[in-house]
Amino acid sequence: MNVGVVGAGIVGLAVAREVARSCEATVTVLDKEDHVGAHQTGHNSGVVHAGIYYQPGSLKARLCREGVALLRQYCAEHRIPYDEVGKLVVASTAAERPGLRAIAERARANGVPGIAELDALGLREVEPHTVGVAAVHSPHTAIADFPAVARRLAQDVTETGGSVLLSHPVRALRETASGVEVLAGRRRLAFDRLIVCAGLGTDTVARMAGAVGDVRIVPFRGEYYALAGASKDLVRGLIYPVPDPRYPFLGVHLTRRIDGEVLVGPNAVMALALEGYSWSDIDLTDLRRILAWKGTRRLAAKHWRTGVREVLGSMAKGSFLAAARRYVPELTRADLVRTTGGVRAQAVAGDGSMLDDFAIDVHGRVVLVRNAPSPAATSSLAIARHIVGLTSVLTR
Numbered sequence: 297m298n299v300g301v302v303g304a305g306i307v308g309l310a311v312a313r314e315v316a317r318s319c320e321a322t323v324t325v326l327d328k329e330d331h332v333g334a335h336q337t338g339h340n341s342g343v344v345h346a347g348i349y350y351q352p353g354s355l356k357a358r359l360c361r362e363g364v365a366l367l368r369q370y371c372a373e374h375r376i377p378y379d380e381v382g383k384l385v386v387a388s389t390a391a392e393r394p395g396l397r398a399i400a401e402r403a404r405a406n407g408v409p410g411i412a413e414l415d416a417l418g419l420r421e422v423e424p425h426t427v428g429v430a431a432v433h434s435p436h437t438a439i440a441d442f443p444a445v446a447r448r449l450a451q452d453v454t455e456t457g458g459s460v461l462l463s464h465p466v467r468a469l470r471e472t473a474s475g476v477e478v479l480a481g482r483r484r485l486a487f488d489r490l491i492v493c494a495g496l497g498t499d500t501v502a503r504m505a506g507a508v509g510d511v512r513i514v515p516f517r518g519e520y521y522a523l524a525g526a527s528k529d530l531v532r533g534l535i536y537p538v539p540d541p542r543y544p545f546l547g548v549h550l551t552r553r554i555d556g557e558v559l560v561g562p563n564a565v566m567a568l569a570l571e572g573y574s575w576s577d578i579d580l581t582d583l584r585r586i587l588a589w590k591g592t593r594r595l596a597a598k599h600w601r602t603g604v605r606e607v608l609g610s611m612a613k614g615s616f617l618a619a620a621r622r623y624v625p626e627l628t629r630a631d632l633v634r635t636t637g638g639v640r641a642q643a644v645a646g647d648g649s650m651l652d653d654f655a656i657d658v659h660g661r662v663v664l665v666r667n668a669p670s671p672a673a674t675s676s677l678a679i680a681r682h683i684v685g686l687t688s689v690l691t692r
């Protein structure tokens with residue numbers, strides 16, 4: 297069998313490796329960029345989520361827990377940096393206590409190990425410079441080098457006889473009686489099956505496959521500041537707010553990264569292009585499509601207040617500082633320096649709701665990963681098994 301995978305992000309590469317290992321298939325990965333992990337995989341917080349937040353029984357809950365175990369083992373086998381720095385979810389007011397308790401219950405329901413509920417003193421034992429009225433501690437939440445994982449997965453693919461074709465944008469595709477023909481760059485390729493893990497490019501490839509569906513990708517940029525100099529020492533691990541249950545985003549947090557940097561962010565602002573990494577990245581074709589989608593308009597109508605607040609905050613260092621000082625009051629304005637951000641590929645349904653769970657569709661001989669936002673980097677190896685486990689996909 298000859299299988300094509302669109303997207304050399306961590307999900308596409310994990311899927312390609314799994315297909316090559318377990319289906320004895322020849323795999324070709326296609327990506328439009330000149331290096332692997334060029335988009336979400338290379339622009340995220342680097343947190344290996346333990347599975348705290350997700351609806352019990354959902355794909356996210358299951359594949360995150362499975363994914364953590366697989367990723368920990370994979371990183372150990374390949375000597376990829378992985379560190380269980382631990383995470384605190386901190387309530388800073390009494391009003392946040394019920395939300396915090398719900399988080400602890402959910403984490404236990406999802407089988408997250410070592411969850412502890414801490415009071416104001418207990419949380420300072422874990423993070424001495426952090427304040428709050430209470431916290432949930434997840435000691436096994438980790439950080440890892442996701443781009444290094446992606447590079448190693450690409451090596452696995454090529455070592456098992458597959459190919460990773462970079463600078464090969466998929467420009468057209470067509471299902472035939474026996475398979476799928478793909479025009480990638482200047483090459484015409486034929487596959488028995490095609491698996492699309494294109495992140496921000498999902499809708500474009502879905503349109504080519506005639507599988508538009510009732511969801512669209514809306515790009516939400518996440519902007520970050522980094523802590524400068526000695527202020528990095530004020531944070532040992534990961535410090536998160538109690539999330540607003542109305543949104544799939546976790547709120548601005550403090551994140552120690554595997555390279556020793558400490559990030560403050562990300563916020564969530566709608567980007568003006570699918571790959572809109574800054575306010576000056578505007579693509580009118582993308583923007584027209586995003587705004588023409590009824591789901592975007594309904595989402596905006598429901599959440600415009602939060603949207604306006606996020607946009608104003610995006611411009612102002614003060615709003616990141618305020619978010620960080622809520623947990624680490626010793627931080628000052630001079631401690632925060634702007635750094636690069638990422639763009640989330642978030643699927644939005646026609647009714648304006650943001651898809652909470654991972655979503656995978658099978659359309660003839662094409663498998664489409666429709667929604668793989670956080671914690672998809674954490675879950676990538678388990679998502680790959682799940683897709684291959686949809687055995688009808690690879691045997692029909």
Ligand SMILES: Cc1cc2nc3c(=O)[nH]c(=O)nc-3n(C[C@H](O)[C@H](O)[C@H](O)COP(=O)(O)OP(=O)(O)OC[C@H]3O[C@@H](n4cnc5c(N)ncnc54)[C@H](O)[C@@H]3O)c2cc1C
Pocket residue numbers: 302303304305306307308309326327328329332333334335336337338339340341342343344345464465466467493494495496497498500501517518519562637638639640641668669670671672673674675
């Ligand atoms: C700000 C931010 C913070 C995050 N934090 C975390 C975190 O801490 N932990 C976590 O687990 N997850 C986190 N995530 C989510 C995580 O990064 C993503 O879920 C994951 O990287 C998705 O991987 P992917 O392979 O699906 O997508 P991507 O890495 O975006 O890869 C998609 C690939 O498809 C390619 N492509 C698109 N269109 C085409 C085309 N037409 N032809 C060829 N190639 C194409 C792109 O070039 C790209 O390389 C975060 C995401 C963001 C943006």
